[in-house]
Amino acid sequence: MNEFIKSIQTYFYNTGYMVMVLLQTIIQSPHAWFKRREILEQMYIAGVGSLFVVSIVSVFTGMIMGLNTGLGLRDFGAEGQIGLLLTIVLTREMAPFMTSLILAASVGSSMAAEIGTMKVSEEIDALEVMSIDPIRYLVLPRIIGFSLMVPILCVYSSVLGILGGAIVGTFQLGIDYRSYLQDVFERLTSVPGLKDLYVGIFKGYIFGIIISTISCSQGLQTTQGAIGVGKTTRKAVVLSFLMVIFSGYVLTALFFN
């Protein structure tokens, strides 16, 4: 029973700590301009560093989804609709979702490990003793840089996923690529299509804030040396996954219900 109460207390403490880290970052955000170099650096780490894996996953997801839906729709003679379908699914849900999970596993984990290592090797203490706020110095550039890069990667992922669908559509399903691209273009320039795109970008931004806040706050709470860093990293990734899935549902319900 005591263990149960303790785990509930820990849960509330961790949640409170994460909210506090985010609020302190918001309070420190007027200093973002002075941290522009570090923010660009973090955007580079999150963006360029993940470009390869995001590209591969996006193209193949587009191909898998295109092939599956195309073969299913072929029974109804509607395989020509996969361009429209992929555009809706990718821009609205799949691209932000996939990109965020990839980034949580790659960039979020390294963020948590990096800050966690700094915590156990007294670098965070050193910053505090020098009256350098770790939130301003470490967390602010990471949250801003990461949350700005996720939406950009979401759009990039959507484009590649749609291209993956086009490859499958043209070479395996025998769909005319011009009509496929025409469908995509029409959807993206229609009001619902634009809404999908904006919501997808917004989701990416929110997921970016969630992942970077979780990763940084977990890193800052690290104790117990190398074992602690390992635990922190795993916890940051698991929590990020759960929160992305949960908030993804909330946002979808909010915008499309």
Place this chain on the structure above:
Amino acid sequence: MEDIIIELKNVHKAFGSRKILKGMNLQVRRGETMVILGPSGTGKSVSLKHITGLLEPDSGDCYIFGKKISGAPEKEKSAIRAKMGVLFQSGALINWLTVYENVALPLREHKLANGSDLDKAVMQKLKWLDLIPAKDTLPSDISGGMKKRAGLARALTTNPDIVLYDEPTSGLDPVMSNVINELVIRMKNELGLTSVVVTHDMESAYMIADRISFIYEGQVILCGTVDEIRNSSNPLIQQFIHGKTSGPMILDHS
């Protein structure tokens, strides 16, 4: 009246059920080098963290320059810390910054200097500590002794009145240990710094200390000059300074 600038008054601190400090009292006078000596796990580094305000006592108070740092708001702590430099055990250098950038960090972040003034201040500290050849090197590419010297250079950048050293000679060879010891003495003599040094290195303590506080089980059991410690009849102190495995000391405090 003696000019006391660091004071811990009856400080108690526990981590969970583990009581680390059990009524710690310490007074450090202006310009002296106080060595906090004692076995591992008896609260030396924890005492240092109370002086810096990184830890809050469960009870008791910590005063720096007569101002209470324990329980003070972050702004007041920052003002007190501005007069303090800390050399951490591992150097605690920011690992993606070069030695130069690490030393420049407090000046840059607090906008205390820029351009040629910043360069002059940083180069002066690097020269003092013989770090010019390593100035563009990352902390991962320098030796333990250099890391400590770089950490000390960073601690001195803002021209503090107090420097706290956490085990400055641990993990270093005897020659490098003496280099660090000589630096501590030089900083005191040339800059008039007040120093608190946490160590369990007896040779280092004898070499640099004006006074030594011997800590055991979270309390100062004797505070005195090097000779007073050396000649103490306390069996705990005698066991520690002679490194005997048999005696009244409980060997594992962790």
